[in-house]
């Protein structure tokens with residue numbers, strides 16, 4: 571049994587379930603987890619993403635029995651702040667103000 575974790579994305583899990591059922595795979599879904607009795611999951615997932623044009627998703631093998639299927643999101647969506655000059659990442663605006671001063675910018 572292989573578990574494909576859709577990282578909390580129930581819609582993606584449903585879409586994957588529908589896709590797998592169309593190809594007659596034995597599949598079970600529990601919220602965003604998709605469970606399948608199949609060894610060649612990585613290949614199936616690649617075909618799924620290709621055919622459904624979900625190129626923004628990536629497949630990560632977590633261990634021999636589980637995969638993570640998740641969208642690559644910009645770090646800004648997690649509340650991080652990225653310095654527009656050097657790409658340095660901090661978690662708060664305050665830290666960014668301190669960091670920007672290091673570039674010699676005078677802030678009022």
Ligand SMILES: [Zn+2]
Pocket residue numbers: 653654655656657658669670673
């Ligand atoms: Zn910087």
